[in-house]
Amino acid sequence: MGSVFSPNAPKHSQLHTTQQQASQTLAMASADDANAAAVIASKGARVTVTTRPVPTPSERQMLVRNRAIACNPVDWKIQEWSLFVNKYPTVLGSDVACEVVSVDPSVTHFAPEDRVTGYSGVYYNQDIDHGAWQTYTILPFLGSSKLPPSMSFEQGAVFPTSMAAAAVALFHVLAVPLEQHPADSPQHHDWLAS
Template sequence: MAQQKAVVLPKAKGDWLVDTVPVYTPGPGEILVKVHACALNPVDWKIQAYEIYINKFPAVHGVDIAGTVEALGEGVTGFAKGDRVLTQGVINEITHGGFQQYTLSNADVTAKIPDNISFDQASTVPLGLATAVINLYSAGLALTPPWADGGAGKYAGKPIVVFAGASSVGQYVIQVAKLSGFGPIITTASPHNAAYLQGLGATHVLDRALSGDALRAAVKQITSAPIEVVFDAVSGADTQNVGYELLAPDGTMVIVLANAVPEAKQTKDRKIQSVFANVNVPQNRALGRSLYAQLTGLLETGAIKPNRVEVLPNGLHGIILGLAKLREGVSNVKLVGHPQETA
């Protein structure tokens, strides 16, 4: 059986190590992808540090994947060996993780990478975009996606407030909100990221250091329309509480971590929503399929721009160091590993 190198988590709370695992055989509906770039996400270090999401060991993680088609499973059409593709990995499935040289992907949630986008850029897209799209266009909010009939620009005149616009997730929220017509698109970030976020579609960038009172006052000055959607892409207790206070009756606040708004403060009419943002799972698959059917075009036209990239040196070994670096925190950049460059 062919072998490959992978970043492996041998047991819960174990140490990441570069080890050898088999190259998998694609089953029906699957593609074997040679991984050229995989982006790192906060969840990658959290699964090891907090023992979350993974209960099968050894584990290979990594959900942001870009590479080339190596082999097709039964029934897969529309792809050929050598095609450049991007896809989202499946948490807790060693066969579908990005931190290895070859992985399986589900063909219906895999898209071709257009020529204007590099593997590195493409690898920054899957999880961040899925988090934006699943929260806005399914789950509780269930808005019409901008690529569906009547969806483009549908929410014109509706404000949205996005906490942590410079985060990977925040950048995709801003961009899909723009495609959906939301306006004003108000976000919070460090001032040095303001111009960049305006380039993505934010209409107003507020300093993340503002106090809750100052932030609420600034939002009021920008718009008198009710704030029916708040997307907290960082979801600390501080931002969640300010975000919840901004919400109009019948509004929804999306959070990406555990709910930190005290129960006593919550009212029935103002909802708090969080999802497991993976397009592979059954509850998200249909929306994921519709997204991936449009994704090549969205990237080709620049409607969706990938995150900025910092490439980690030393192949899979660099990913292990990258996980520690990500835990320290990054600003407006996605760390990306190159599994093929493993010595």
């Protein structure tokens, strides 16, 4: 398959081609159960579409089939400037909306066929199986939420980074006090409501 990035292309063009590559990856995989992935083989390398093994979830993780993948403005910068990635090959992307395929027995809040949105964590754990730009991704259950029936996969895919940006603005920058309640307390509620 062809490469995504041109070193002399304007940055917005690179982002656009990255979005096209992610869409192409999902389209390839929809024909069968292959794990098509947009892989960066080494530092500074261009993105190529290839097939990877379907990963297996470990403790506190779930395997998901991606239905929509967010392409964040930082994604091309991570590839172009080798930011945050210290281990290659890698698959970029962090925000997905997906269907649960399987869960580790330690995960009790999600089940196969659940519609979820989540932050994969590839940028902090450096695990290629957590990259979003592939058909099957490993998600930690703590960074995931069920999607209500009224929310499309496309809407759900932009939720993780949007929520994180809002949380940083409120609780770090503005220092808004955050009340802490145990998950089983009466004050606990679902963050995603239909």
